[in-house]
Amino acid sequence: MSIFALLPELWLLGLVCALFVASVSDRKQSVMSWLPLAAGLGVVAAAVSLGARGEYLYATYKLDALSQFFKLVISFGFAVVAGIASGNKDDKDLTPDYFMLLALSAWGLMLLSSCVELITLYLALELSSYSLYALIPLRGQDRRAAEAGIKYILFGAAVTALALFGLSYIMAAKHTTFIAALAASSWSFADAPLAVLGLTLFLAGFFYKLALFPFHFWCPDVYQGAKNETAAYVATIPKLGAVVVLVRLSAFIAPHLEVTTTLAILGAISMTAGNLAALVQRDLKRLLGFSSVAHAGYVMLGLAAGSAAGMSAAAFYSLAYILMNLAAFYVVCAIAKNGENPSLDDLDGLYRRAPALAMILAIAAFSLVGLPPTAGFAGKLFLLSAAWDQGYHWLVIVAVLNTAISIYYYLGMVRHAYTGESEAPALAQPRGYLIFGGVLAALVLLLGILPAPLYDLAAQAAVHLHP
């Protein structure tokens, strides 16, 4: 076994340990000086081990194209969140243990992307969740943070129980928990009613992470209550974990089975409910929360398609989603005064106070709408193509109509930034921090103009699962 194959996991684990040492050491020094760089090196490590293949731990842990693709994206997302937090040097809450929990959660998600057995999957999911349960209430003296934390834990515990219950049904019906073995058997309701019911319940655990309707009720409240930096993390990286598992599981579900139909219906409701609720939000983080409910629905297009194209579209879209959402949260964190939640009105006159931030926000917003030439458009096009190819015409129509609904509130952000007037003073941002945001926005555009390399990578991963 080559140690280099597991480099991304090991690197992140090393980072967790280093942060742990920093958090218990007497010298209270900021980790911000080295953490973004170290997290950036993690991206390099993930890129190096992109071609790693192998099976470990009695074939419960597998390195394949899919897991390595997602590890790259997760490490990138973690690096970005660390970078966003680095712009906020005087925040007293950003202690080493805060980042340790963050890194631990990312590590859990990395493990999650390689698990090919339901019980290990469950363990990895819990590992990534527990640190989030601790992270969300970490926000100064804010009472809303405690409320958000409790909501997240209670919802999470309930859904976890549901998932475990489903797992027991699958085990009872199929006598195995290995995805490969499960894939070989039939998943139509007529053949295995218990297993289909169990799978649906098990999936609920991941729908919760993804904030898919009706498991989304925690989402806006938690975003609103959590620290801006935490919200940036919770809104993006854990969703990747959910997507990777859903891609793995739905790889053995053919189109038009009961489960995929459920996915399609949940997706359609999720898009519509998320977008309609977002229309009336004033708090930016709440708005982005509801928008993420809608985006979870869009991802379902690819999963419901159940084809190789659908899987790669879902993988690509989740990458596009974290890019554009992180860019949006970057702006939220940058304009927040003393870590407060910014509202739409706080965006007024942003073009004058911080032109670069306004530009980044506009690119992120238009990408979230799905306007070309951005990553959001490319991703949406792949999803629509995949779903249409499998005959989900109604779902495609629902998705495009939802795009039309969502324009209003995304455009609202741009409108406030560019046409609103405000007496507030200019927002000074360190140059390095601005460049970092600029790179994020440039990536959003680049992925929209030249999606081919990353799409091919995602396609490789999907073809492997869906030969």
Next chain:
Amino acid sequence: MMTQNGFPVVTALIVLPLVAAAALLFLRREWPVRMVTLAVGILECLLALPLLGYAPNGPAFQFVEQAAWLPALGMTYHLGVDGLSLYMILLTVLMLPLCVLGSWTYISKRVTEFHFCLLLMTSACIGVFAALDFVLFYVFWEAMLVPMYLLIAVWGGPRRRYASIKFFLYTLAGSTLLLAAIVAFRQVGGTFSIPDLMEQSYGFKFQFWAFLAMALAFAIKVPMFPFHTWLPAAHVEAPAAGSVLLAAILLKMGTYGFLRFCLPLTPAATETFAPFMIALSIAGIIYGGCIALGQTDIKKLIAYSSVGHMGFVTLGIFLLSTKGVSGAILQMLNHGITTGGLFMMIGLLYERSHSREIGDNQGLGKFMPIFMFLFGLFSFSSLAFPGTNSFVGEVLVLIGAFQGNTWIGFAAVPGAMLAAAYMLRLLQRVTWGEPSAYKASWKDLGVREWVTLAPLAALVFYIGLAPALAITTIEPSIDRTLAAMHTKNMALGLTKDMPLAERWRLTGPLAVAGVSDFIRKEHP
């Protein structure tokens, strides 16, 4: 990248404004920003000169450029020019320097951003007219919305927020279904390449739904009655350059879409829906004319007259005859020149009087004779006076209408009379009306303003007096499209002379069948 002529002309036309836009962000002073944009505009005009070497009877698409984009999904970077897009590209290129000159003093705040938006618009518009890949087309089609939105929202009039959001929501909502149609075409046709898709035939049920999805997007963009409500608000609130771009180029995208996609890709559905589209066009002509007649705001008057003029264009298109379609294309060009010129002049007037009300701008003949001369010229062109450009286009459309069906011809004629009524009334009051009060600021046109308007004025006469040059370039492309269309329709048993009731007897049951099963059954 594969190119036909060595130098990638069209790519250069698209990329140059983009590069210049990026460069503008590094300029801090206003004057260099204007100069750079103007230089880019002039350079674009020079770059576009090789396009004049287009051979009307050569291959369908010339100046073709192709490069891999996303092979996994069959998306290619594919550009080309035919008789249809040639003049639209030339018009777009011409408008850029004129808009820069026209807003030289009009725009005084956020100058860099303004020119940034102008350049992005130009690039995206050229892309729309040159794209030969359906996704690439959509990319440019949507990309143009953002700079236009900002042009209205930032530099517009008092109700700019309302107008800009209405514009954005309407047009984007319309084109989301276009995206669904594009995806559907790939599944049925197996490619995004427009020339390849044009080669194939599609079942009627598919055509029916695809036509509706595409036509909604295009009809909103044109805008056809009753989808026009965003237009007057956008026109009135937009700054002069924004109105010019809207009138000259944006509206043409809708009619271009009909010609580029509906006619060749969904010929049978186009034939079936043609009577309805003609009815809507005539309604637009009459409605636009009547509403224009009642306006007291000059800009609003011209905006509503646009609804009428574009009605003539869509009427020409859906007559589905060579005369009608060539008249329509010529009219697209003419409307760009004439209405573009008028909007530019209203901008100049507004700079002087700070009002767009007819009542506040009366009796100008006394103070601003040169201005009134040009205003009169564009007004006469707008009402299709013989010798001006619009006359040729409108007459071709009307001849096409009378050839097709006398009643259609008769129904469209009042539109021309209404145009004469509201334009002459406007001209009479603005030129000879009782001046409200002499204003020292009412100076006649300066050299810069002359230079801005002269090319448009020259084109009014050039096309008006020698229309054959343009028509001979356009017609082979139209003939090709219409011939392919009729051949495909014959195969489905649909002919042009078939009465409406019979057409629907043939196609109706197919059309109303379920939405979801049409591809599966017809394309197993």
